[in-house]
Amino acid sequence: MSEFTKTLCPYCGVGCGLEVSPPAQANKATNRDSKGNPIWRVRGDKAHPSSQGMVCVKGATIAESLDKNRLHYPMVRNSLDQEFRRVSWDEVFGIISDRIQNVRATQGPEAICMYGSGQFQTEDYYIAQKLMKGCLGSNNFDANSRLCMSSAVAGYIQSFGADGPPCCYEDLELTDCAFLIGTNTAECHPIIFNRLEKYHRKNRKVKMIVVDPRRTPTAEAADLHLAIRPGTDIDLLNGIAHLLMRWNLIDTGFIDDCTSNFSAYAEVIRHYPPDVVACQCGISVADLETAARYWGESKHVLSLWSMGVNQSSEGTAKVRTIINLHLMTGQIGQPGAGPFSLTGQPNAMGGREAGGLSHLLPGYRLLKNPQHRAEVEELWGLPPGQISPHPGLSVWEMIMALENDNVGVLWIAATNPAVSMPDLERTKQALLRSPFTIYQDAYYPTETAAYAHVLLPAAQWGEKTGIMTNSERRVTLCQAFREPPREAKADWEIFAEVGRRLGFVNEFAFKNSAQVYAEFTQLTRGRPCDMTGISHEQLRTQGPTQWPHPAPSTQHSKRLYTDLRFPTTDGRARFGAYYSKGLAEPPDPNYPFVLTTGRLYGHWHTQTRTGRIEKIRTMHPEPFIEIHPRDAAKLGISDHQMVEVRSRRGKAKFPTKVTKAIAPGTVFVPMHWGTLWADDAEANALTHPESCPDSLQPELKACAVQLIPIGIETPTKNYQLQSSQL
Structure with a gap:
């Protein structure tokens, strides 16, 4: 029997297969991190058809983040100016369920909001949908896939x-x-x-x-x-x-x-x-x-x-x-x-399958479709009309609802909106208005934790068994290879226990994630993403597969639409006729540059993991702004000089990288640095929330800015987070 456990990389949507084994000779210092924690060994899974044994620097170093700055216990505080105190799971479940019950009774279910993540496994996504859209009657579940793939x-x-x-x-x-x-x-x-x-x-x-x-x-x-x-x-x-x-x-x-x-x-x-x-x-x-x-x-x-x-x-x-x-x-x-x-996150596809956006239901169904609602109500054993016909709030609409005091409970899990949301200062001010924010994450501190009343320690990659689907619709079983640290729990287990505390005992009577997934696949029967032929056991014994994979077939489909027929009313694909409208915020004499943002090779999103891995921190030690030499010369800016970047919403400071690799009139800033990792280097302090009217996805890729040289200064300091005491 192999000592390696097969799993999946938890970073981008490529979905690379990994094999992980316990630390060898863990008594040796070379197999421990700077805090003395043993480092698990990671290698690419040559049998995984998507990645064929290849792995990038993020996947190769992922195990080094397992024990860095983990949140170990539930914590609560009455107001944001107080310190957190440790509580038991029993107490925190009571606090959460009482709050939800009170808000349902006084403000209605539409005052309950949850913001999830493409970091979820499919089981996490599914249980969250059943709790929110089914049992609680609130369609206000959105995920950071809204910022990623909703278009x-x-x-x-x-x-x-x-x-x-x-x-x-x-x-x-x-x-x-x-x-x-x-x-x-x-x-x-x-x-x-x-x-x-x-x-x-x-x-x-x-x-x-x-x-x-x-x-x-x-x-x-x-x-x-x-x-x-x-x-x-x-x-x-x-x-x-x-x-x-x-x-x-x-x-x-x-x-x-x-x-x-x-x-x-x-x-x-x-x-x-x-x-x-x-x-x-x-x-x-x-x-x-x-x-x-x-x-x-x-x-x-x-x-x-x-x-x-x-x-x-x-x-x-x-x-x-x-x-x-x-x-x-x-x-x-x-x-x-x-x-x-190309999907941005490891299980954004699984979230789409499970209905993990505020206008969706499981099995590629739409909330506006009465037949779709009726099918899900029947499968969930809910009375007709239980699921609201109105799409829930997108994440930006949740921010506006906070501004208007229309939110009674905000539950954030596995994402860091205090860095990743557009118009960040406005976002932060809205988060300060939340009367009750639950923040569920594996790590502490994060920028969003500062806005929470309750902290819930979540099990992360490698500590729970579940399903993820990558960009090519390939479904992989991610097997746990270690126990969650101390009192951390899988996300789906947390959601299910809250559901039981709210009185939905039968609806959440799952003993393990395999049972959760088995129920979920029944909602895909006959749908474009039919996965009724897939189970934990099937994936464990036969390896990853692609959907559609209906039962009782043992075959999956590499490609869709090979028969040139489409799931429209007439079986035809539809052309869309669009004239270009251009940027929502074009440059002008006051803000003459277009700022675009993006990722760097080694970092991931807001550095919640990668910022804690020394090799990657060394690879990308500080944020920067790219500017074309022609633009730099006009402004009298030299390479590595600090500049202040201003938009109509905020400002930030970056050392310059003068390069012909960017077009004149455009500047680029990586989006990974929040307040934990650098001073005044938040890309989204500059971006705006204007969004696509169909997908409600914000235009995070472009906004108008001005650049102000501020002299040569010491580069952004290299932050060192202290180990969490939580």
Whole structure:
């Protein structure tokens, strides 16, 4: 029997398989961290089909964060100016259930809000939906996937009739043309990019196009880099479509037989001739024509995108405009082709399956659909009409509800909104108004903990067994390899116990996560994401699989829509006709630069884990701002000089990185640094909350800023967190 436990990396949506084993010779100092904790050994799982044994620096060092600054016990305080006191689980469950009951009776269920995370396992997500939307009658469950992939969800639903990326990772090595837009895949999804880059190098006829205002490591590998101005994605995509139409490089048979609304789309793209598009995007006509030639003359085109497309006030329109190119050229349902959104978090896909956004229900159902509500009520044994027909609050709507004193309970789990939300100062002020905030996390301190009345210690990666689904719809069993430290509990266990305390004993009579997952899969029967043929035991013995995987079949589907039929009312995919509206906040003379934000290779989100790993902290020791030399010269800014960045909402300070890798007029800041890790370096102190009207995803990728040189100063200090006493 192997000493290694098979699990999954808990960082990005690639879903890399890992094998973890106990520390060898744990008595030796070399196998312990600076606090004396034994370090578990981690290696890539060569049998996992998604990652094939590869692992990036985050996955390789993940075990080093297991025992750093953990929250070990439930803690409570009456007000934010008091110190926390340790309490028992019994006491804290009583406090929480009493508060929820009181708020339900006095303010109604709509005053109860929960904000979850793509870090959840599917079982955590599912139990939260059953508790909130089913038993409590509040649809106010949203997740940080709202900031990540909700535009992709909306785009897939509107174009195809259902959510779900139709492609698989095998397509990375079968494509003729890879079109990457709004994704720095090399840094943000490195194992996917490794597969694509190796294939690209070996097959020089294969073309790679990268669309990004920055010359990222991803763009460095491209045959064609289109450094478009922020906010001109739809201009570019419609411009490519215009040329494909002009050159007759379209699949009229597919359009006629398998799609609808093409005439409206054709009318739109008529207004995007090459000279207009090139001028608007800030690229040459020749490069635009090259991109269209690469797409139109390739037999298998694969598009990849992530936050650079989704985090936009036009996010859904951008997604659908990418899909339009596939529809007009018949590039879907075949190997090496299709529109492929790269999920940001390890189980954001599982959250979509479980209904983990405020407008969704489990099994790819919509709250607005009365049949969908009735199906879930029946499966949950609830009376008809128990589930509200009104979508709940998105996370930004929760912030506004806090401002208006309409929230009685705010429950935050496995995410850090005091760093990750837009318009951060406004967010913090709203969090201060919350009369009762529960914060459930594995670590302490975090920035959000400062706004909590109750702290709940959560088990994290490796300490609970459950399911995660990656970007290619591959479902993996993540097996626990150690016990939770001290009194930490799995998220689903915490939600279930609160449900039982509220009187829903039968609804939450689960003995383990396998039983939770078994119930969840029954809600997927007959749905596009049918997983009735999947169980913990099946995954344990047979390994990861992809959905749809219905029972009693033992087969999964690598790709969706191979029969060229779609889950719409008429079986046809729908073109979306969109004119470009540009940025919600374009630059002007007072705020002449466009700020864009993103990740770095080694860090993850708000550093809750990676900030506690010395190798990664050394790799990325401080935040910075990228600026083009031409812009730096105009402002008299030198490399490494400190600048103050101001928007209409806030300000921050960063040392400069003067580089030609970013387009003039655009500046870039990484989003990882909150107040625990640096002074005045919060990217989201600058961003705005304007969002896509369909997906409600904020435009975190672009806002207007001004730069003010403030002289050469000491770089941002290297913070050292003290071990938690909790």
